[in-house]
Amino acid sequence: MYKNFEVIESSLEKIKEDIKNFYDPSKYHFITINAIDLGNGKVNIKWFFAKYEVMDKPIAFSVDATYEDTIPSIVDIIPSAWLSEAELADLFGLNIEGAKKGLFLEPDSPPAPLRRS
Amino acid sequence: MENKMIVPFGSQHITLLEPVRFIFETENEKIVNVDVDVGYVHRGIEKACQTKLNYKQVAYIIPRICGLCAMSHALAYITAVEKILEFDPPKKAKYLRVLVHELDRIHSHLFAMAHVAEAAGYENLVMHLFRDRELAMECLEILTGNRVQYDYGCIGGVNRDLTPEVEKILRKKLKKLEDRIHWFKDLYMNDYTLSLRWKGIGVISKEMAEKYNAAGPVARASGVRTDARAEFDALPYRDLGFEMIVYKDGDIYSRNLVRLDEIFVSLRIIWNILDGLPEGNYKEEVKGLPKGESVCRWEAPRGELFMHVRGDGKQILTRVRVKTPTFSNIPVLRELFVGANYADVPAIITSFDPCMSCTAR
Numbered sequence: 182m183y184k185n186f187e188v189i190e191s192s193l194e195k196i197k198e199d200i201k202n203f204y205d206p207s208k209y210h211f212i213t214i215n216a217i218d219l220g221n222g223k224v225n226i227k228w229f230f231a232k233y234e235v236m237d238k239p240i241a242f243s244v245d246a247t248y249e250d251t252i253p254s255i256v257d258i259i260p261s262a263w264l265s266e267a268e269l270a271d272l273f274g275l276n277i278e279g280a281k282k283g284l285f286l287e288p289d290s291p292p293a294p295l296r297r298s
Numbered sequence: 299m300e301n302k303m304i305v306p307f308g309s310q311h312i313t314l315l316e317p318v319r320f321i322f323e324t325e326n327e328k329i330v331n332v333d334v335d336v337g338y339v340h341r342g343i344e345k346a347c348q349t350k351l352n353y354k355q356v357a358y359i360i361p362r363i364c365g366l367c368a369m370s371h372a373l374a375y376i377t378a379v380e381k382i383l384e385f386d387p388p389k390k391a392k393y394l395r396v397l398v399h400e401l402d403r404i405h406s407h408l409f410a411m412a413h414v415a416e417a418a419g420y421e422n423l424v425m426h427l428f429r430d431r432e433l434a435m436e437c438l439e440i441l442t443g444n445r446v447q448y449d450y451g452c453i454g455g456v457n458r459d460l461t462p463e464v465e466k467i468l469r470k471k472l473k474k475l476e477d478r479i480h481w482f483k484d485l486y487m488n489d490y491t492l493s494l495r496w497k498g499i500g501v502i503s504k505e506m507a508e509k510y511n512a513a514g515p516v517a518r519a520s521g522v523r524t525d526a527r528a529e530f531d532a533l534p535y536r537d538l539g540f541e542m543i544v545y546k547d548g549d550i551y552s553r554n555l556v557r558l559d560e561i562f563v564s565l566r567i568i569w570n571i572l573d574g575l576p577e578g579n580y581k582e583e584v585k586g587l588p589k590g591e592s593v594c595r596w597e598a599p600r601g602e603l604f605m606h607v608r609g610d611g612k613q614i615l616t617r618v619r620v621k622t623p624t625f626s627n628i629p630v631l632r633e634l635f636v637g638a639n640y641a642d643v644p645a646i647i648t649s650f651d652p653c654m655s656c657t658a659r
Contacts, residue, residue, distance in 0.1 A: 184381045184592040206508045210524055212595070213621040215606050229604070231595060234523045234542075236531055239593055261511040261629035264336075265621075271337075272344075285337035285658060294345050 186229075186239040196244050197253045200228060203242075204258060208232060212239065214265040216273045218297040222247050224273065228255065248296075254278040301326050305640065309338050313417055313644035316654035324640050332635045336628055340658040344618055352613040353379060353588055358449055363620060364656045365446050366409060369402040370598035371620065371656075372451045377532045378607040379453055381592035385584050389534075389576045391455030396533050397571045398442060398450050400564035404475070405434035406599035407515075407557040410651035411482075414554060417644040418495045427482070433475040437468050455581030465572060472568060479561050486558055496551035500646035502634055503548055510630035513623045514601020515556040516650055520548035526597035538567045550649040557651075587611050598623050600651050622656035 191199045204211070212229035219225055227241040246252060252275055255262045263281070270280035274293030286294075303324050309317040317338035323331035343363055347356045360375040361368035373395055380387060387395075412427035435445050441464055442448035442457075450456055460468075486492060502512065507520040517524050525542045527535045543559040545552035588609030596603040601623030608617040627650055638646060 182590050184384070184590050186591075186593045206511075210513075210602075211511045212602070212604050213619075213625070215617075215619045215621075217608055217617045227606075229593070229606070231529060234525075234528060236529060239530075239595060241593075259511070260509060260633075261626070264625060264628055283337075284335060285340050287337075290340075294342060295348075 183241075186241055188227075188241050188243050191242050191244050193244055193246055193250055193253065196228070196242060197255060197258070199242055200255055201258050204230070206259075209240075211259045211261060214262065214269060216269050216275065216295070218273070218295065219245070220297055222249075224248060224275070226252065226269075226275075248274065248276075250276065252277040254280065307643060309335070313647060315413070316652070318652065318654045318657075320635070320643075322635065322640060322643070327640050329635045329638050329640055329643075332632055334628060334632050336654060337658050339655050343659045344620065347618040348615055350614075353609065353615050354453055356615065356618060357451070357453055360618075360620070361447055361449065363622070363659055364653055366406045366653065367402060367598045367600065367603070367656070368447050369398050369450065370596055370603050372449070373399060373532075374594045374596035374598075374603050374605040375607070375618070375620075376451050376453050377596070378592045378594040378605040379588055379609075380584070381594065382588040382590045382607060382609055383453075383584055383586050385454070385582075387455050388579045388582055390578045391580050391582075392533050393538075393571050393575055394456045394460060394580060395451055396535070396538060397460070397568055398438065398448065398456075399533070400567050401434055401438050401441070403564050403599045404561050405431050405438070406651075407561050408434065410599075410648075411554055411557055413651070414496075414550065414645065414648045417648040418492070420491065420495075423485070423492075426478075430475060430478040430482075433471050433478070437471050437475075440464055440467055452581065454584040455579065457581070459580045460575060468568075469572060472565065476565050479558070479565065483558055483562075486554060492554075493551060496554065496645070496649075497547075497549055499550050499642050500634060500638065500649055501547065501549045502630060504546070506633065507548065507630060510633055511626055512601075512630040513626035514597070514599075515553055515560070516601065516627050516630065518543060519545045519552035519556045521546040524602070526595040526602050530595035532594060532596065535567070538570045539563075540567060550645055553649045587613065588615065600624060600653060600656075601626060620656075620659055622653065622659070624650070624652045624654065624657045627652070628657065 266280040271285040307320040309319040319335040321333040361372040408431035415423040442450040504521040589611035594605040604621035606619040
């Protein structure tokens with residue numbers, strides 16, 4: 182399934198703690214957060230990281246959630262994550278704690294365009 | 299006495315090549331707070347890639363995200379799909395991909411340097427940089443058939459071989475370009491105007507670059523040793539003389555020097571390719587439908603381009619995500635403004651070489 186990156190399964194309850202324990206800003210580069218609509222109101226969210234200066238596979242923390250769930254923000258751990266979180270809040274309509282909406286979409290845009298259902 | 303002002307910058311501004319809006323809160327010319335809006339050119343390209351186009355057609359839409367680094371977008375996507383299909387392209391195709399990709403980096407870096415020079419009011423340097431950038435553009439045109447949107451890469455390899463006639467022209471133009479880059483290096487190292495305007499301005503420390511996950515020349519100018527060419531196994535950079543360029547001062551001047559030195563590295567890589575291009579196919583047929591998930595980290599001229607692709611064994615992919623270099627650099631740019639002098643804003647922005655078409659997609 183995952184061809185060239187490592188996946189660490191987590192949960193909405195644990196994800197923030199897992200990333201906090203894992204992330205060392207001098208060793209790891211935070212790449213981005215991505216979501217994949219799984220259909221039936223479910224969504225998979227991945228937080229991607231890569232090691233500095235090492236030829237190695239990227240690492241992703243993976244969580245399955247629903248669109249009704251509140252997704253914890255990691256901005257207090259990784260300050261640059263606000264932009265990725267804002268994008269997911271706009272394009273998928275995810276409820277991410279504290280995420281600013283309207284950064285990528287205009288007020289008259291169709292809401293959550295990357296949702297499949 | 300404090301003089302507080304709210305100063306809107308953009309979405310249309312003389313310094314900006316593309317729309318982005320900053321709202322600066324200033325006190326006596328010092329910026330104390332900033333807000334940013336990056337979504338003016340959202341075109342729904344990811345949506346189109348996962349609803350309207352099959353996975354092979356996507357390879358020709360993804361480059362339209364950006365005019366300057368079209369090759370990076372295309373090859374990053376193609377590599378991600380090839381990883382899912384477990385297809386290893388021919389060695390010759392990999393070398394030709396590097397060749398075009400490094401030519402892309404050269405013209406993009408010269409473009410960025412010209413833009414920074416323009417913000418400093420150094421019009422003469424702008425003209426020199428643009429004139430010599432033309433040599434790289436001509437190389438790309440004769441090799442790929444187009445100046446901007448090359449569509450050179452394809453799933454399975456590349457769309458054109460390098461003929462002896464084209465190689466001869468490339469060598470001639472690249473030799474001329476290399477001489478000019480040496481001239482620029484001398485200018486950048488010794489011109490008092492450049493160092494006066496750019497040294498110590500817009501400084502990002504290594505800690506700040508790491509904290510805000512800066513990418514590309516912005517990160518490397520601050521001493522962060524990161525470059526996807528050394529961190530992700532996509533193309534044979536180890537065999538071709540790749541060297542990571544890192545400076546420590548983190549200012550506008552260092553960001554320029556990183557780009558300038560990277561052009562020398564790109565030229566060295568290109569010479570090595572021309573001298574040792576492998577024999578064999580430049581393209582092979584790829585069968586099957588993508589099933590699974592893969593990623594690609596790609597060092598575009600502006601920094602790390604990240605592609606995340608998922609297919610469920612159908613012609614149309616389930617997800618295509620593009621994280622662009624400027625997307626990574628917006629957070630550190632926003633932080634950098636706080637405490638900066640408002641008069642330095644144009645120079646700081648242009649030194650990041652931002653691309654909003656990439657960022658908003």
